[in-house]
Amino acid sequence: MSPREDEITGWLREQRELPPAVYPIAIGDDMAQIALGQGASVLITTDMLLDGTHFDLRTATLRQVGYKAMAASLSDCAAMATVPIAAVVAVALPADFSVQQLKELHAGVVSAADRYDCPLVGGDITAWKGNEPIAICVSMLSKPGNSPPVRRNGARVGDVICVTGSLGGSGRRRHLEFEPRVREALKIASRVTLNAMMDISDGLSTDLNRICSQSGVGALVDAAAIPISDDAKLDADPLRAALNDGEDFELLFTLSPDEWDKLYRLWDDPVPITKVGRITDGGRMQIRMPDGRIVDLRPGGYEHLQRDT
Amino acid sequence: MSPREDEITGWLREQRELPPAVYPIAIGDDMAQIALGQGASVLITTDMLLDGTHFDLRTATLRQVGYKAMAASLSDCAAMATVPIAAVVAVALPADFSVQQLKELHAGVVSAADRYDCPLVGGDITAWKGNEPIAICVSMLSKPGNSPPVRRNGARVGDVICVTGSLGGSGRRRHLEFEPRVREALKIASRVTLNAMMDISDGLSTDLNRICSQSGVGALVDAAAIPISDDAKLDADPLRAALNDGEDFELLFTLSPDEWDKLYRLWDDPVPITKVGRITDGGRMQIRMPDGRIVDLRPGGYEHLQRDT
Numbered sequence: 001m002s003p004r005e006d007e008i009t010g011w012l013r014e015q016r017e018l019p020p021a022v023y024p025i026a027i028g029d030d031m032a033q034i035a036l037g038q039g040a041s042v043l044i045t046t047d048m049l050l051d052g053t054h055f056d057l058r059t060a061t062l063r064q065v066g067y068k069a070m071a072a073s074l075s076d077c078a079a080m081a082t083v084p085i086a087a088v089v090a091v092a093l094p095a096d097f098s099v100q101q102l103k104e105l106h107a108g109v110v111s112a113a114d115r116y117d118c119p120l121v122g123g124d125i126t127a128w129k130g131n132e133p134i135a136i137c138v139s140m141l142s143k144p145g146n147s148p149p150v151r152r153n154g155a156r157v158g159d160v161i162c163v164t165g166s167l168g169g170s171g172r173r174r175h176l177e178f179e180p181r182v183r184e185a186l187k188i189a190s191r192v193t194l195n196a197m198m199d200i201s202d203g204l205s206t207d208l209n210r211i212c213s214q215s216g217v218g219a220l221v222d223a224a225a226i227p228i229s230d231d232a233k234l235d236a237d238p239l240r241a242a243l244n245d246g247e248d249f250e251l252l253f254t255l256s257p258d259e260w261d262k263l264y265r266l267w268d269d270p271v272p273i274t275k276v277g278r279i280t281d282g283g284r285m286q287i288r289m290p291d292g293r294i295v296d297l298r299p300g301g302y303e304h305l306q307r308d309t
Numbered sequence: 310m311s312p313r314e315d316e317i318t319g320w321l322r323e324q325r326e327l328p329p330a331v332y333p334i335a336i337g338d339d340m341a342q343i344a345l346g347q348g349a350s351v352l353i354t355t356d357m358l359l360d361g362t363h364f365d366l367r368t369a370t371l372r373q374v375g376y377k378a379m380a381a382s383l384s385d386c387a388a389m390a391t392v393p394i395a396a397v398v399a400v401a402l403p404a405d406f407s408v409q410q411l412k413e414l415h416a417g418v419v420s421a422a423d424r425y426d427c428p429l430v431g432g433d434i435t436a437w438k439g440n441e442p443i444a445i446c447v448s449m450l451s452k453p454g455n456s457p458p459v460r461r462n463g464a465r466v467g468d469v470i471c472v473t474g475s476l477g478g479s480g481r482r483r484h485l486e487f488e489p490r491v492r493e494a495l496k497i498a499s500r501v502t503l504n505a506m507m508d509i510s511d512g513l514s515t516d517l518n519r520i521c522s523q524s525g526v527g528a529l530v531d532a533a534a535i536p537i538s539d540d541a542k543l544d545a546d547p548l549r550a551a552l553n554d555g556e557d558f559e560l561l562f563t564l565s566p567d568e569w570d571k572l573y574r575l576w577d578d579p580v581p582i583t584k585v586g587r588i589t590d591g592g593r594m595q596i597r598m599p600d601g602r603i604v605d606l607r608p609g610g611y612e613h614l615q616r617d618t
Contacts, residue, residue, distance in 0.1 A: 027432070038348070090448075
């Protein structure tokens with residue numbers, strides 16, 4: 001379904017107009033926001049992870065799976081610079097799954113929950129009739145931090161495009177052990193005004209395209225500036241891995257050049273932040289290749305488009 | 310996993326002591342409650358429904374499946390007399406699932422969402438690598454109505470035990486088309502003080518046992534008083550069906566005899582409410598059989614225990 005995901009999300013969003021006073025943020029962002037009156041609001045995200053698709057139990061431990069499921073949702077909270085407050089976890093288990101195995105899965109969930117002070121407050125344990133694979137669904141609540149939740153649709157022409165950490169190659173190991181950028185997101189949002197943010201779950205090229213299309217802008221990425229992870233450097237084409245690999249779970253954000261200067265000057269965190277490009281007008285994503293050529297950048301790739309130019 | 314469910318839930322609950330000021334209701338009730346400050350709070354429930362376990366796509370339509378998934382969560386909101394406010398839905402789909410099929414599933418979700426003013430605000434669409442069966446996970450938020458959320462652990466000795474509607478035989482059809490008792494629950498809770506409530510998802514005998522064990526009380530059920538559904542009357546043993554069949558999604562609640570008299574006098578709703586027994590001390594569930602004998606009632610059955618008496 002993945003290539004059609006944005007199309008389907010767009011269709012879903014069009015099905016119902018929700019009153020923005022009660023539902024300030026609905027389908028299409030990292031989390032939905034629901035107003036509860038008297039200034040209080042809560043945000044919610046849900047993520048379903050499947051054995052064979054998002055993890056592989058032939059190589060991953062149940063503890064890693066539980067950790068990843070929670071960490072992916074924590075990353076959604078980070079994506080809007082919100083504070084995680086509680087999670088519920090529903091699991092579909094093979095009929096022969098043991099209580100001991102369930103406890104290992106739970107240990108992984110709790111290890112992430114404890115790290116980010118986001119307790120497991122409920123859940124649902126169900127079993128397949130046979131030995132169909134595990135599905136684990138985490139739904140997480142957060143609340144706004146000191147700044148309003150940062151959306152995807154606020155990028156402005158002239159903005160600096162930034163990422164945290166380094167990109168690509170997470171499939172090798174990091175997708176099971178990554179650190180969601182909850183603290184970094186709250187730290188950044190408390191120091192400067194962000195115009196748009198999300199977490200990178202489908203690769204920089206795909207996720208930047210989401211910010212651009214939801215904000216009605218374009219982008220020019222500088223290939224030489226992209227922080228390529230050590231894992232991606234092992235790839236035959238490290239730049240392509242950094243642009244297109246999924247599940248980096250780093251932050252992708254845009255802010256004005258002045259705010260960027262301020263942030264960069266103040267930044268004292270071990271997790272690096274890197275300027276990788278600029279928001280442009282015209283709704284087109286482009287990339288300046290290391291050899292200086294500027295070519296179109298599309299979700300999931302740049303190579304086809306090189307032929308066109 | 311089902312027979313061990315309460316044991317596992319008990320184990321999960323013991324893993325972490327949560328501060329009740331922030332988490333007034335956590336694992337073990339129909340929904341968890343999270344306080345957001347300034348008197349605001351939100352409740353959350355999550356439910357995973359599986360093809361082959363909770364529905365069967367050889368006989369059910371995708372629209373029915375979508376409806377059931379939402380209605381089961383709405384029933385959790387009803388179970389505590391809370392007001393549904395928003396839902397997110399995550400689905401795991403077979404690789405060959407079509408967009409048209411997804412729209413049918415969505416139509417079912419929305420038909421329940423619209424009926425109870427509980428919009429779909431987000432979700433996640435994932436696909437198996439192969440043609441593993443559908444899993445659908447609904448997480449729903451609610452807020453307290455005019456009364457505090459009604460818990461499972463408040464039943465008191467002397468309370469009247471009541472149910473809405475009629476019980477048993479829902480597997481024949483009703484489990485796909487039932488009406489969650491959201492309106493009835495709010496109506497009841499606005500008129501009288503309830504001591505304990507939940508929805509019947511695993512059968513009266515199992516769910517009443519949950520109220521008894523969480524409240525530290527016993528119960529004496531009057532078999533002759535149990536409202537047996539027309540579907541259950543087709544069963545070889547209608548009483549057993551009414552006691553043990555799952556997925557009635559009716560309300561089970563306890564209240565003082567005075568409150569019951571008041572409620573019964575005022576009740577003008579087409580959905581019947583019926584007194585089926587009394588809360589007793591001693592922590593033992595019993596049933597007065599139609600022939601007058603009093604025998605032990607255990608979760609999922611009474612017949613084994615007849616032999617013991």
